[in-house]
Amino acid sequence: MKTKEMIDKEFIYVSKDDKIDEVSIIMENSKKLAIPVVTDDLKLIGWVTSLNITRGLRENKEFISEIMGQKEEVFYLHENDPARLAVIETSKHKLMSLPVLDDNDVVIGVIRSFDIVDTLSSLYEIKVCKLYEAMENELKGVNWEELMEASALLHRRTTGKKTSPKDYEKNIRSSTFGEAIWATGGLEKFFAGLITVGELVIARKVGKSKK
Amino acid sequence: MKTKEMIDKEFIYVSKDDKIDEVSIIMENSKKLAIPVVTDDLKLIGWVTSLNITRGLRENKEFISEIMGQKEEVFYLHENDPARLAVIETSKHKLMSLPVLDDNDVVIGVIRSFDIVDTLSSLYEIKVCKLYEAMENELKGVNWEELMEASALLHRRTTGKKTSPKDYEKNIRSSTFGEAIWATGGLEKFFAGLITVGELVIARKVGKSKK
Numbered sequence: 001m002k003t004k005e006m007i008d009k010e011f012i013y014v015s016k017d018d019k020i021d022e023v024s025i026i027m028e029n030s031k032k033l034a035i036p037v038v039t040d041d042l043k044l045i046g047w048v049t050s051l052n053i054t055r056g057l058r059e060n061k062e063f064i065s066e067i068m069g070q071k072e073e074v075f076y077l078h079e080n081d082p083a084r085l086a087v088i089e090t091s092k093h094k095l096m097s098l099p100v101l102d103d104n105d106v107v108i109g110v111i112r113s114f115d116i117v118d119t120l121s122s123l124y125e126i127k128v129c130k131l132y133e134a135m136e137n138e139l140k141g142v143n144w145e146e147l148m149e150a151s152a153l154l155h156r157r158t159t160g161k162k163t164s165p166k167d168y169e170k171n172i173r174s175s176t177f178g179e180a181i182w183a184t185g186g187l188e189k190f191f192a193g194l195i196t197v198g199e200l201v202i203a204r205k206v207g208k209s210k211k
Numbered sequence: 212m213k214t215k216e217m218i219d220k221e222f223i224y225v226s227k228d229d230k231i232d233e234v235s236i237i238m239e240n241s242k243k244l245a246i247p248v249v250t251d252d253l254k255l256i257g258w259v260t261s262l263n264i265t266r267g268l269r270e271n272k273e274f275i276s277e278i279m280g281q282k283e284e285v286f287y288l289h290e291n292d293p294a295r296l297a298v299i300e301t302s303k304h305k306l307m308s309l310p311v312l313d314d315n316d317v318v319i320g321v322i323r324s325f326d327i328v329d330t331l332s333s334l335y336e337i338k339v340c341k342l343y344e345a346m347e348n349e350l351k352g353v354n355w356e357e358l359m360e361a362s363a364l365l366h367r368r369t370t371g372k373k374t375s376p377k378d379y380e381k382n383i384r385s386s387t388f389g390e391a392i393w394a395t396g397g398l399e400k401f402f403a404g405l406i407t408v409g410e411l412v413i414a415r416k417v418g419k420s421k422k
Contacts, residue, residue: 053265054268120331121302126398
C-alpha cells in the first residue's frame with residue numbers, strides 16, 4: 001500500500017498571499033486544523049496550522065506568508081512512499097496531518113492522523129472467525145466442527161474452563177482480532193494459540209484415521 | 212487494555228472564565244489544538260479547539276465561555292472504557308483528541324489521535340520472525356531449520372521464485388507484520404500462509420520419520 005492510496009484528495013489549500021482572517025474562516029467552516037500553502041500550479045511552499053492562525057490574528061498580521069511554516073520545516077511524503085511511512089511519521093512527530101507530493105512537488109492530497117487510525121483499526125476489527133475460516137480452507141480434510149472441537153478442548157486445557165464447541169464458535173464470531181490480541185497478551189501469543197489449534201486438529205485427525 | 216492506559220496525564224486545561232487571547236498563547240506554546248474546559252475541581256464542562264479560538268479572536272469575543280463547545284457535544288470516554296473505543300470514536304468522528312473522565316466526571320487525561328497511531332503501529336512493527344519463533348515454540352519437535360526449509364519450499368510453490376532457506380530467514384528478520392499483511396493481501400491471507408507452513412513442516416516431519 002502506498003501513501004497515495006490513503007490520501008484525502010478533496011483537501012483545502014491556500015496561497016501565501018491570502019489574508020489570514022479569510023483563511024481563518026475557511027478553516028473553521030471546513031473544520032481543518034492544518035492546510036498546505038501552494039503556488040498557482042499547486043507546488044508545496046508551506047504549511048499553516050490553526051495555531052499559526054491564532055498567533056497571526058492576535059498579532060494583527062495580514063498575510064499567510066507572514067505566519068506559515070516554510071517548506072523545509074514541513075513533514076511531507078511522496079505519493080509512492082509506502083503507507084507505513086505515514087504511520088511512522090505521524091506517530092514519531094505527533095502530526096495531525098501531512099501533505100503528499102508527486103514528482104513535481106505538486107500536492108496531490110493530505111493524510112490525516114484519524115484516517116490512519118481508521119485504516120489501522122480496520123485490521124483490528126476483523127472477526128476472529130475469519131482467521132478460523134482461513135485455517136479451515138488451508139488445512140485440507142479438516143472441517144469446521146473438528147476445528148471448533150479442538151479449540152474448545154485446548155481452551156479447557158489452558159484456562160481450566162469447560163467450553164462447548166458451540167460456545168467457542170459463538171465467541172469467535174463476536175470477538176475481533178484486536179480484542180483477541182489484547183486478551184491473549186499480544187500478537188505472538190494469539191498466533192501461537194492458533195498454531196496449537198492447527199496442530200491439535202491434525203493430531204486428532206491422524207489419531208482417528210488409525211482407529 | 213483500558214482508555215486510562217492510553218492517556219496523556221500531562222494535559223493542559225482551562226477555565227470558562229479564562230481570556231481567549233491568553234488561552235491562545237498557552238495553546239500555541241504547548242502546541243495543543245484542543246483542550247478541555249473544567250471547573251475548579253477539574254470536572255469537564257466543555258472543550259475548546261484552536262478553531263474556536265480563531266473565531267473568538269476574529270469576532271473580538273473575550274472569554275472561553277463564549278466560544279467553547281458544551282459538554283453535551285463533547286466526545287469523551289470513561290477511564291475504564293476499553294481502549295478500543297478510543298480507536299473507534301476517533302476514527303468515526305474524525306477527532307484529534309478526546310478527554311477521559313473518572314466516575315466523578317473529573318478529567319484525568321486526554322487521548323490524542325497520534326498516540327493511538329503510535330499504539331496501533333507498534334503492532335505493525337513486530338518482526339515476522341517473532342511469529343516464526345512462536346511457531347517453533349508451539350510445534351514441539353520442529354526446529355528452526357525445518358521451518359525455514361518448509362517456508363522456502365512453499366514460497367517457491369506459490370510465487371515460482373526460488374529462495375534459499377537462508378534468504379527466507381533474512382527476509383523475515385527484516386520485514387514487519389505490517390509489511391507482510393500488506394504484501395500478502397490481508398491478515399487472513401498472511402495467516403493462511405503461516406498455517407500452510409506449519410502443516411507442511413509437520414507433513415515433512417511425518418514423511419521423514421517413516422523412512
